[in-house]
Amino acid sequence: MATTTTTSGVYIHVIEDVVSKVREEFVNNGGPGESVLSELQGVIFFFFFVSEKIWETKMMQAGVLSGPIERSSAQRPTPGGPLTHDLNVPYEGTEEYETPTAEMLFPPTPMQTPLPTPLPGTADNSSMYNIPTGSSDYPTPGTENGSHVDVKARPSPYMQPPSPWTNPRLDVNVAYVDGRDEAERGNPNQHFTQDLFVPSTGKRKRDDSSAQYQNGGSIPQQDGASDALPMATLEGDTLCITFVGDKRVPRDFICSSSKIPQVDGPMPDPYDEMLSTPNIYSYQRPSEDFNEGRTPAPNEIQTSTPVTAQNDVIEDDEELLNEDDDDDELDDLESGEDMNTQHLVLAQFDKVTRTKSRWKCNLKDGIMHINDKDILFNKVLCFPFPQLSLELFWLTIILTLAV
Amino acid sequence: MATFELYRRSTIGMCLTETLDEMVQSGTLSPELAIQVLVQFDKSMTEALESQVKTKVSIKGHLHTYRFCDNVWTFILQDAMFKIDDRQENVSRVKIVACDSKLLTQ
Numbered sequence: 001m002a003t004t005t006t007t008s009g010v011y012i013h014v015i016e017d018v019v020s021k022v023r024e025e026f027v028n029n030g031g032p033g034e035s036v037l038s039e040l041q042g043v044i045f046f047f048f049f050v051s052e053k054i055w056e057t058k059m060m061q062a063g064v065l066s067g068p069i070e071r072s073s074a075q076r077p078t079p080g081g082p083l084t085h086d087l088n089v090p091y092e093g094t095e096e097y098e099t100p101t102a103e104m105l106f107p108p109t110p111m112q113t114p115l116p117t118p119l120p121g122t123a124d125n126s127s128m129y130n131i132p133t134g135s136s137d138y139p140t141p142g143t144e145n146g147s148h149v150d151v152k153a154r155p156s157p158y159m160q161p162p163s164p165w166t167n168p169r170l171d172v173n174v175a176y177v178d179g180r181d182e183a184e185r186g187n188p189n190q191h192f193t194q195d196l197f198v199p200s201t202g203k204r205k206r207d208d209s210s211a212q213y214q215n216g217g218s219i220p221q222q223d224g225a226s227d228a229l230p231m232a233t234l235e236g237d238t239l240c241i242t243f244v245g246d247k248r249v250p251r252d253f254i255c256s257s258s259k260i261p262q263v264d265g266p267m268p269d270p271y272d273e274m275l276s277t278p279n280i281y282s283y284q285r286p287s288e289d290f291n292e293g294r295t296p297a298p299n300e301i302q303t304s305t306p307v308t309a310q311n312d313v314i315e316d317d318e319e320l321l322n323e324d325d326d327d328d329e330l331d332d333l334e335s336g337e338d339m340n341t342q343h344l345v346l347a348q349f350d351k352v353t354r355t356k357s358r359w360k361c362n363l364k365d366g367i368m369h370i371n372d373k374d375i376l377f378n379k380v381l382c383f384p385f386p387q388l389s390l391e392l393f394w395l396t397i398i399l400t401l402a403v
Numbered sequence: 404m405a406t407f408e409l410y411r412r413s414t415i416g417m418c419l420t421e422t423l424d425e426m427v428q429s430g431t432l433s434p435e436l437a438i439q440v441l442v443q444f445d446k447s448m449t450e451a452l453e454s455q456v457k458t459k460v461s462i463k464g465h466l467h468t469y470r471f472c473d474n475v476w477t478f479i480l481q482d483a484m485f486k487i488d489d490r491q492e493n494v495s496r497v498k499i500v501a502c503d504s505k506l507l508t509q
Contacts, residue, residue, distance in 0.1 A: 348504035365452035384466035
C-alpha cells in the first residue's frame with residue numbers, strides 16, 4: 001500500500017496493520033475465525049468513516065473540500081447485510097450495533113426505592129432489609145416485646161444501595177439481630193452501631209447520626225445513591241456516559257432533604273470550598289527541567305491564595321478526613337468535558353522546560369482532535385504561559401521599581 | 404514490550420474500543436483476544452505516527468493547569484492557537500496529555 005500522509009490514510013494503514021497482525025490469533029489456535037476478523041475491521045471502518053463522512057460534509061459546506069475524499073474500494077468492506085448503511089445520513093444506532101444503554105450496563109435493581117419501613121412492633125419477622133443500627137437508648141416504643149422490629153424502623157443515613165448484587169431477600173441480619181436483642185435485654189446500655197449495607201463513595205462524611213433519630217410512624221426514605229445513576233447516550237460517534245446529578249455532592253447534602261433531623265457541624269457550601277482551594281503551585285526556582293521524574297513535594301508548594309484563610313474554621317473540622325484536597329471543580333470540568341468531544345492532544349514528550357513563567361514543551365508523534373478534526377503530527381513546539389504568573393511577574397516588577 | 408495506551412483515547416482508538424467491547428459483550432470475542440488487539444493497535448499507531456507523519460505544529464496559549472504524575476504531563480491551555488503547516492486553528496480550551504517518549508526505548 002502506498003504510504004499516505006493524510007490523516008485518514010494513516011488511520012486506514014493502522015487498521016489494516018492491526019488486522020493483519022492479529023489475523024493469526026483469530027484464525028489459528030481456535031480463535032473466532034476470519035469472519036469475525038472481517039466483521040471487526042468492517043465495524044471499525046464503519047464507526048470511523050461515519051465520523052469521517054460528517055467531517056467531510058462539514059468541510060465541504062465550509063468550502064474547504066471540493067468533493068468527497070477518494071478512497072479505494074478495498075477500504076470499505078461490507079461483511080454483511082447489517083453493515084450496509086447509507087453513510088450520507090447521520091448515524092442512527094440499530095439494534096445490532098446500538099451502543100449499550102444504561103440498562104444493559106447497569107441492570108436496574110429490583111428495589112430502587114426501599115419499601116416503607118413499618119411501625120415498630122407491627123412488622124413481621126419476614127420483612128426484608130434488617131439494618132441493625134442504633135442502640136437501646138433510643139425512645140422506641142414497643143421494645144419490650146423483644147422484637148427486632150425497631151432495628152428496621154431506624155433508617156441508616158446511608159441508604160440502601162441500588163446495586164444489583166445486593167440481594168434484598170437475603171436477611172443476613174436475622175441471626176445477628178436476635179443475638180443483639182438478647183444482649184439488649186440484658187444490657188440496655190450497650191451500644192450497637194453497624195451499617196452492613198453502607199455504600200462507599202469518596203466524598204461522604206461518616207458520622208454516627210443515628211443518635212438523633214426520632215421515631216414516629218412510617219419513615220420515608222429516599223435513596224440518594226440512585227442519584228448517580230449513569231445514563232449512556234450516543235451523541236454522534238461518541239458514547240457519552242453521564243451521571244444524573246453529576247456534581248458530586250457530599251452525602252449529607254443529599255440526605256438533608258429527608259425528614260430526619262441530624263445535628264452536625266456547620267454545613268459548608270461544598271462549592272465554595274472547592275473554589276477556595278485552587279490547585280495552583282508556584283515554584284521559587286528560576287529555571288527547572290522537568291525531564292527527571294520529579295513531582296512537587298508538599299513542603300515546596302506555596303499557595304498564594306488569601307481566600308483560604310476565611311474557611312480555616314470550617315476546614316478544621318474536615319481536616320482529618322482531607323475531603324477537599326482535590327480540586328473538584330477542576331476534576332468535574334475535566335471529566336465533564338471529556339465526555340463531550342473536547343479538544344484533545346495526545347502525544348509523547350521529549351522535553352518540558354520552564355523559565356520563570358515561560359514553559360516550553362517539545363512533543364512528538366501525536367494525535368490532535370481540535371475543532372472536530374483529527375490532525376496527526378510528528379513534532380510540536382508548545383509555548384504555554386500561565387496567566388497568574390504573568391500578574392505576579394508584573395507585581396514583581398512594580399515592587400522592584402518601588403524599592 | 405511496553406506500549407502507550409494513550410492513543411486509545413483518540414477517535415480511532417475509541418472506535419476500536421467500542422467495537423471490541425460490543426464483540427466481547429456479545430460473546431463473539433474473548434476478552435484476552437480483545438486486549439491483544441488493543442495492544443497491537445498501540446504498537447501500530449505508535450509506529451505509524453513515527454514513520455508516516457511529517458507534520459510540524461506549534462501551539463501557544465495560556466496555561467490554565469499543569470500536572471506531572473506517573474511520568475505523564477497533562478496541560479490545560481486556554482485560548483490556544485495552533486499553527487499547522489500553513490493554516491491556523493484557535494480553540495478556547497484544549498487538554499494536552501503527553502507520555503515520556505524515553506519510556507518506550509527503555
